[in-house]
Amino acid sequence: xxxxPKFKEMTYDxxxxxxxNYTHTVEKYGYFDSVEMKMDGxxxxxxxxxxxxxxxxRTGKVKKEGTIKHTEDMILLGEYIKGSHWGHRMGxxxxxxxxxxxxxxxxxxxYSLTTRRKYIIKAINDIxxxxxxxxxxxxxxxxxxxLPHYPLGDSWHLWYQNVKRKGWExxxxxxxxxxxxxxxxxxxxxxxxxxxxMCIGFEPADPESxxxxxxxxxxxxxxxxxxxxxxxxxxxEQRKLFTADPTRWIGQVxxxxxxxxxxxxxxxxxxxxxxxSDKSMSECTYDQIPEMHRxxxxxxxx
Numbered sequence: 001x002x003x004x005p006k007f008k009e010m011t012y013d014x015x016x017x018x019x020x021n022y023t024h025t026v027e028k029y030g031y032f033d034s035v036e037m038k039m040d041g042x043x044x045x046x047x048x049x050x051x052x053x054x055x056x057x058r059t060g061k062v063k064k065e066g067t068i069k070h071t072e073d074m075i076l077l078g079e080y081i082k083g084s085h086w087g088h089r090m091g092x093x094x095x096x097x098x099x100x101x102x103x104x105x106x107x108x109x110x111y112s113l114t115t116r117r118k119y120i121i122k123a124i125n126d127i128x129x130x131x132x133x134x135x136x137x138x139x140x141x142x143x144x145x146x147l148p149h150y151p152l153g154d155s156w157h158l159w160y161q162n163v164k165r166k167g168w169e170x171x172x173x174x175x176x177x178x179x180x181x182x183x184x185x186x187x188x189x190x191x192x193x194x195x196x197x198m199c200i201g202f203e204p205a206d207p208e209s210x211x212x213x214x215x216x217x218x219x220x221x222x223x224x225x226x227x228x229x230x231x232x233x234x235x236x237e238q239r240k241l242f243t244a245d246p247t248r249w250i251g252q253v254x255x256x257x258x259x260x261x262x263x264x265x266x267x268x269x270x271x272x273x274x275x276x277s278d279k280s281m282s283e284c285t286y287d288q289i290p291e292m293h294r295x296x297x298x299x300x301x302x
Contacts, residue, residue, distance in 0.1 A: 002045045002075065002102060004043050004058050005186055007187060007188035008184060008186070008188070009187070009188055009190075010188075010189055011189065012159055015155075015173070015187075015189055016156075031175055032152055032173035032174060032175055032187060033152050033175060033177075034113075034149045034150065034151060034152060034173070034174050034175075034176050035149065035152055035154065035171050035172065035174070036099055036148070036149045036150070036171065036172045036174065037147070037148075037162055037163075037168050037170075037171060037172075038169040038170035038188065038189075038190065039079040039081060039087070039092070039097060039147075039168065039169060040081070040084045040087060040168075040169045040260065041082070041087060041092075041097070042057050042058075042079070042080045042081075042082060043057060043058040043077075043079070044056070044057065044063065044077070044078050044079065044080035044096055045057075045075065045076075046077075046078070046096065046098075046144075047074075047075055048068055048070050048073060048075075050073075051067055051068060051069070051070070052065065052066070053065060053066060055080055057080075063080060063082065064080070066138065066139065067136065068130075068131060068134070068136070068139050069130035069131050069134070070127065070130055071126050071130065072104055072105050072126060074101065074103055075101070075102040075104075076096075076098045076100070076102075076120070076123055076144075077098065077099060077100040077101075077102065078097045078098035078099050078147060079147065080095075080096050081093055081095050081096075081097070082094060085262060085263055085293070086167055086168075089167075090166075094138065095144075095145060096143060096144045097145050097146070097147040098120050098123075098144065099120075099147040099149075099172075100113070100116055100117075100120070100180075101117075101119040101120045101122075101123050102116070102180060104119045104122055104123045104126075108180075109179060109180035109181060110179055111179065112176065112177050112178065113174060113175065113177070113179075113185070114176045114177065117176075121146060124144055124145070124146060127139055127141075128141045152173065155171060155173075159171060159189075167260065167261070167290070167293060168191075169191065169259065170188060170189050170191050170259070171188075171189045172186060172188055172189075173186065173188075173189065174187075190259045191259060191260060192257055192259060193258050193260060193261060193267050193268075194255060194257050194273070195255070195256055195258075195288050195289075196253050196254070196255055196256075196276060196283055196284050196288065197220025197221060197222065197253070197254060197256055197284055198220060198221060198223060198251060198252070198253055198281045198284045199220060199249050199250055199252050199253070199254055200219050200221045200228070200250065201219045201250065202216075202218055202242055202246050203217035203230050204216055205239070211239060214239045214240065214243045215234065215238075215246065216232065216234070217230040217231055217232045217234070217272070218230075218234070218242070218249075218254060218256075218272045219231075220254060220256060220270075221265075222284050222285060222286050222288075223281050223284045223285060224285050224286050225265045225285075225286035227264050227265035227266055229256065229265070229266040229267070229270050230270065231254075231256045231270040231272040232271060232272065233273075234272055238272070249275065251281060252275055252276075252277075253275065253276045253279040253281060253283065253284060254272060254273070254274065254275045254276060255273040255275075255276055256271060257271050257273050258270045258271065261289050261293040262293070263289075263293060263294055263295040264295070265286055265289060
């Protein structure tokens with residue numbers, strides 16, 4: 001298995017600030033010269049060997065496998081889009097977007113990302129040419145695609161066009177001269193979303209953790225679209241405060257943050273931010289969810 005590299009994490013505002021000054025960018029983050037879109041998918045490692053392919057997740061689980069015709073053994077990394085509301089809406093469900101190639105004819109980890117990207121094209125062509133008549137729709141052609149990359153200067157346009165308007169998860173910055181094992185060669189910028197929920201209770205902390213017996217998460221819902229969103233990220237002071245008198249907070253409004261939306265009314269990876277004394281429950285409505293992410297109402301013919 002191939003371990004996922006460690007990303008540098010930054011906000012978009014943070015990136016824009018340092019990007020204005022080349023020296024500061026190098027000192028704080030290293031040098032990035034290309035950008036890729038971050039998709040709402042599964043980290044996929046596709047290993048092709050001995051007439052078979054297997055798609056591994058980040059945790060080593062096999063997500064897809066089958067037989068394949070190929071000229072060379074290969075290892076491809078990418079985003080496998082499966083079971084994602086966003087991916088289904090975008091028409092990407094079942095597709096594998098390749099952003100790196102670590103083996104094709106030889107070990108490519110010692111080469112720059114620029115070189116590895118050239119081998120992505122060779123590998124995909126190998127699959128497409130050899131599997132035109134395959135019974136496996138995934139490898140027959142059209143579902144294994146190269147993820148586009150852009151010059152760093154396009155980041156502002158990509159952020160507002162794709163992340164803010166179309167719901168992409170974020171962007172990944174990369175150093176095209178870096179080898180696979182180089183530290184600090186990738187950085188991730190995720191979109192942070194905010195929403196107001198009314199507090200409907202608390203979730204206890206893991207009984208095996210050091211916080212056993214205290215509050216572990218704040219539960220929230222929308223007033224016109226019931227949901228049960230468990231928002232973690234509490235600090236020790238908040239845990240003690242909410243544990244001491246939980247009923248005091250029921251019905252009050254709090255802000256949560258996350259990285260994108262679910263049609264259910266929940267944000268992805270929800271975290272508690274703070275209670276809002278200036279907000280009322282009537283403001284905790286479903287229309288906070290961008291229209292493109294809401295559940296589709298199905299009206300049956302009578």
